[in-house]
Structures are given as structure tokens and as C-alpha cells.
Amino acid sequence: MEAMLYIxxxxxxxxxxxxxxxxxxxxxxxxxxxxxxxxxEMEQRAEEIGHTPLRSVYFGGGTPSQLSPAELERxxxxxxxxxxxxxxxxxxxxANPDDVTPQTAAAWAAMGFxxxxxxxxxxxxxxxxxxxxxHDSRQACxxxxxxxxxxxxxxxxxxxxGLPQQSLPLFRADLRQALSLxxxxxxxxxxxxxxxxxxxxxVAEGRLxxxxxxxxxxxxxxxxxxxxxxxxxxxxxxxxxxxxYASRHNTGYWDGTLYLxxxxxxxxxxxxxxxxxxxxxxWGTRRANDADLTAYLRADGCxxxxxxxxxxxxxxxxxxxxxxxxxxxxxLAPLTARFGRPWVDSLLxxxxxxLRDGRLSLRAGCLALTAEAVMVSDTVMADLMRAE
Ligand code: SF4
Numbered sequence: 048m049e050a051m052l053y054i055x056x057x058x059x060x061x062x063x064x065x066x067x068x069x070x071x072x073x074x075x076x077x078x079x080x081x082x083x084x085x086x087x088e089m090e091q092r093a094e095e096i097g098h099t100p101l102r103s104v105y106f107g108g109g110t111p112s113q114l115s116p117a118e119l120e121r122x123x124x125x126x127x128x129x130x131x132x133x134x135x136x137x138x139x140x141x142a143n144p145d146d147v148t149p150q151t152a153a154a155w156a157a158m159g160f161x162x163x164x165x166x167x168x169x170x171x172x173x174x175x176x177x178x179x180x181x182h183d184s185r186q187a188c189x190x191x192x193x194x195x196x197x198x199x200x201x202x203x204x205x206x207x208x209g210l211p212q213q214s215l216p217l218f219r220a221d222l223r224q225a226l227s228l229x230x231x232x233x234x235x236x237x238x239x240x241x242x243x244x245x246x247x248x249x250v251a252e253g254r255l256x257x258x259x260x261x262x263x264x265x266x267x268x269x270x271x272x273x274x275x276x277x278x279x280x281x282x283x284x285x286x287x288x289x290x291x292y293a294s295r296h297n298t299g300y301w302d303g304t305l306y307l308x309x310x311x312x313x314x315x316x317x318x319x320x321x322x323x324x325x326x327x328x329x330w331g332t333r334r335a336n337d338a339d340l341t342a343y344l345r346a347d348g349c350x351x352x353x354x355x356x357x358x359x360x361x362x363x364x365x366x367x368x369x370x371x372x373x374x375x376x377x378x379l380a381p382l383t384a385r386f387g388r389p390w391v392d393s394l395l396x397x398x399x400x401x402l403r404d405g406r407l408s409l410r411a412g413c414l415a416l417t418a419e420a421v422m423v424s425d426t427v428m429a430d431l432m433r434a435e
Contacts, residue, residue: 049102051299052130054085054122055310056111057340060145063168064179064249065207067241069312069338070109080344081310082118086125087348088309093129095307095317101130102304103137103296110166112142116154123158137295139164144182147190152197162201162294163194164234170224171217174210177255179245184224191228201292203232208266210238211255218266222273231292235270236285237263264422271418284372284421301369303331311350312338330362360435363390367431371424376408376415390433397430 058074058081059066074081104126106119114122119140126132139162140155147165155163169175170184182190187204194202204225208218225233238257240247249255258266274287282293283301299306308315315334336343337351357365363386370377383391398414401407406420406427416424 048099049299049304050096050099050130051102051296051304051306052089052104052126053296053306053308053313053315054104054106054111055308055313055336056106056108056114057081057311057338058108058113059110060113060143060181061179062245064177064245065238065241067244068109071340074340077340077344078114078118081340082114082121084344084346084348084350085122085310088350089122089125090129091348092307092309096130096305098131099305100133101126101136102299103139103294104132105137105139105141105296107141110143110146111140112146112151116151116158119155120158137162139294139296141166142190143180144187144190147186147193149193149197152194152199155194156198160199162203163199164203164205164232165190165194167204167225168207169210169213169217170221171213174213174217177212178207178210188224188228191230195229200229200231202228202230203234203294204228204230206233206235207238208235208270209258209263211257213258213266215262215265215269219269219273222269226273226277226279232286232288232294233274233279234286237267267422280374282374284416284424301373303366303369308334308336311336311340311343329356330359331357333357358435359386360433362386364432364435367394368428371414371416371428371431374415376413378413380412393433394431401427401430 055069057070058078059070059072061072062070111119138160140160141164143166165187167187168178168180170187172183175183191202191204206221206225240250240257246255250257270287271281274281278289279287280290280293281287283297286294286297288294303318305317306315313336316331318331319329332354334352334354337353343350366382366385367377379391398407398409401420402409405417406423408415408417416427420427
């Protein structure tokens with residue numbers, strides 16, 4: 048058994064127009080207090096996983112690269128003192144290109160970050176300005192080269208497609224540029240218009256119009272073709288990697304690995320320890336720390352949180368949903384062992400029309416989305432879910 052840690056760093060220098068992640072732009076004065084509160088939380092919760100070896104430690108945000116090397120080192124010291132790091136533990140830092148300098152990159156490499164996930168989003172300067180990103184395309188390219196030169200060779204770049212004013216040639220240029228850099232991993236997400244964001248207001252007022260469905264589909268096809276032609280494996284709907292470089296952390300979310308999330312707004316998950324626990328005490332638990340930095344600082348390592356015990360239906364739906372997003376698909380034998388034959392038979396009955404029409408395939412005991420169906424995956428998956 049393995050476990051994962053997620054550390055939420057809730058600071059950003061400014062807000063991007065599409066973002067609904069929990070972060071604050073007024074946090075600089077609170078950074079030192081946040082680091083201390085975070086370290087306290089990590090110390091106090093270590094007993095939740097005992098000596099379970101860590102598969103991964105992931106610093107996400109917000110903007111983790113806003114922390115100084117000394118602050119990151121302080122956090123990593125607590126991780127290595129209280130948890131079981133191994134030589135195989137994947138250590139990832141999310142970074143914004145404007146925070147990457149030869150000094151920060153060298154410091155991150157020296158403290159053991161083997162993987163950096165860089166929030167590039169697009170290489171088009173007008174689109175970067177539209178999104179209110181702080182970097183330009185020249186800085187994004189320079190950041191990748193700098194990290195690589197400093198010895199961080201496992202580099203991921205995030206892109207967004209379906210943006211307002213993002214033509215197909217513009218997105219193809221993004222892909223060409225990303226894949227010409229020394230990167231091992233690409234995550235590409237379709238733009239979501241989340242309520243409450245400046246983007247949602249601009250769309251509602253008619254000032255911006257996201258790409259229409261046909262253009263989004265063309266973007267996605269271009270993405271799949273470009274990554275394939277460069278030897279990347281398409282291992283999850285939105286994730287592509289060179290062979291051997293699939294994110295161990297992301298993969299853990301999809302295969303039900305236990306994880307502890309620290310910091311305001313961070314989520315944790317504990318699977319049931321045994322079949323008998325699943326029968327008696329629920330099908331795993333999810334916990335979410337309250338997304339409130341001020342309250343987090345006051346709580347001195349014991350933040351308020353909400354917790355949910357999963358029902359069998361919720362656990363089944365999550366298993367089906369996450370597995371179908373992966374290239375490997377949903378293996379039916381373990382699903383049957385876990386949830387019973389009648390539920391799997393019922394799933395296969397619902398899958399039948401999609402198998403017939405080529406949206407799903409069933410090979411070697413695995414149910415998988417076909418490449419053509421990825422853009423309608425929500426509809427297919429909705430048919431396979433059980434009522435909760
Ligand atoms: S830098 Fe990242 S977390 Fe911060 S506002 Fe932009 S997208 Fe959101």
C-alpha cells in the first residue's frame with residue numbers, strides 16, 4: 048500500500064480570469080504564518096498513515112512557486128521527518144513561468160523536486176494578456192529551458208484549449224511550441240467557464256465568447272494527433288506523457304490511492320481498509336479543509352473541515368468515472384470482486400448501446416472510451432452511473 052500528500056499553497060500574485068481555485072492575492076504578509084500552520088497540520092496528521100511509503104508529494108495551488116526556497120525547504124523537512132519518503136517518491140512543484148529563475152530552479156533541484164508542472168496555458172501573448180496571466184511566451188520557453196538546464200528533466204506543461212479568440216492555427220502553434228521544448232508531459236484542459244469568475248461575467252455580458260463545440264473538437268483532435276506524432280502516450284483524457292513519465296500523483300487519484308491534503312481548501316481521501324470495513328462502515332471517506340486562510344492560521348494545525356463517508360453507489364460511480372477517463376479503461380474483474388456481479392451486469396446493459404455505436408470498446412476484460420467518444424464522455428458516463 049502507498050499514500051500521497053497534497054500541499055495546497057493558497058497564494059497568487061494576481062488572479063487569472065478563468066480561475067476558481069482557492070487562493071488569495073493578499074497573502075504575502077501571511078506566508079510565514081501559513082508555513083508554520085501547515086507544518087503543524089502535517090505533524091499532527093502523520094499518524095493517519097503511519098509509516099505507509101509515499102508514492103508522491105505534490106505542491107499545488109494557488110502558486111507554490113511563490114514560496115521562497117527556504118519556506119519550501121522547511122515544509123520538505125517536516126515531510127521527511129514525519130512521513131516515509133522513498134527513493135521512488137515523486138516530488139512535484141507547480142510553478143508559474145515568471146517565478147522561474149536560474150536561482151529558484153537550482154534551489155528546487157537541490158531540494159529534490161524531480162518534477163515541475165509549469166502553468167503555461169498558451170504561448171500566444173495576446174491570449175495570455177486576455178487571461179491576465181503574468182508571463183509572456185518568451186518567459187514560458189525560457190522557464191522550461193532554465194529548469195532543464197538545472198537538472199529538472201521531468202517537466203510538464205499545462206495548456207488550455209477552447210479559449211475565446213483561439214483559432215485552430217493558434218492552438219496548433221501552441222502545440223508545436225510546447226512539443227519543441229524538452230518536456231516529458233503535457234496536460235491540456237478544455238476551458239471551463241466557472242461561475243463567479245471574471246470570465247463568466249464577460250461571457251454573460253457578451254464581451255467574450257468561448258470556442259464553439261466544433262472548434263473545441265478540432266482543438267482536441269489536433270492535440271491528440273500532435274502528441275501522438277511526437278511519441279507521447281495518451282494515458283488519460285487530458286494527460287499525455289513520454290513513455291515512463293505518466294504522473295504518479297495523478298494516476299494515484301484515479302486508482303483510489305489514499306491521500307492526505309494539507310492547507311486551506313485541500314482535500315483528502317481514505318479508501319476503506321478492507322471489504323468488511325466497506326460493508327460496515329462505508330466505502331471510503333473524503334475530507335475537505337475549509338477554504339479560509341484566516342481561519343486556517345488561527346487553527347494552529349487543526350483546521351476545520353467537512354467530511355463525507357462514501358456510499359457504495361458513490362464509490363462505484365467514482366470508480367467507473369475515473370477509470371473510464373484513463374486509456375487503460377475500467378477492468379471488470381476487480382470491479383466485480385469489489386461491487387458484485389449484479390452491479391457489473393447492470394453496467395454492461397447500460398453500456399450496450401455505446402458499445403454498438405463505437406463510443407465504448409470491450410477488450411481483454413476492460414471497458415474503455417474510444418478515441419472518438421472522448422468529447423462526449425460525460426454523456427456516456429452519465430448513462431453508466433448508478434442513482435445515489
Ligand atoms: S496562477 Fe493559477 S491558481 Fe493563481 S489565479 Fe492563475 S490559474 Fe488560478
